[in-house]
Amino acid sequence: MDFIEVNGTALRYDLTGSGASTLVLIHEMGGTLESWDMVLPMLSAKRRILRYDTRGAGLSQKVRGVDNRAPLRRKVWATSPLRPIVSHIVVWPK
Numbered sequence: 001m002d003f004i005e006v007n008g009t010a011l012r013y014d015l016t017g018s019g020a021s022t023l024v025l026i027h028e029m030g031g032t033l034e035s036w037d038m039v040l041p042m043l044s045a046k047r048r049i050l051r052y053d054t055r056g057a058g059l060s061q062k063v064r065g066v067d068n069r070a071p072l073r074r075k076v077w078a079t080s081p082l083r084p085i086v087s088h089i090v091v092w093p094k
Helices: 069-079
Strands: 002-006 009-017 022-026 048-052 088-091
16 A cells, blocks of 8 residues: 655555556545456556545545545646656546
């Protein structure tokens, strides 16, 4: 289990697989990075997979006060140290 601090928020993440490209998997509201466990083996065969618990979800730092997730996701990835390795992003369907 790994954690990274982004904009003062501790996020739990998992980076697996190998390859030249990296696919980011973002879980559904109320989910965790484990939401992707069943498809992870199929997706990680030819690329790296980055999954993370969004702010306030799973083992990531909990939200205090008002939570507006859409701007937060943009802000997290705009400043993330992991951003240079990212090739594609998939968000769990609503």
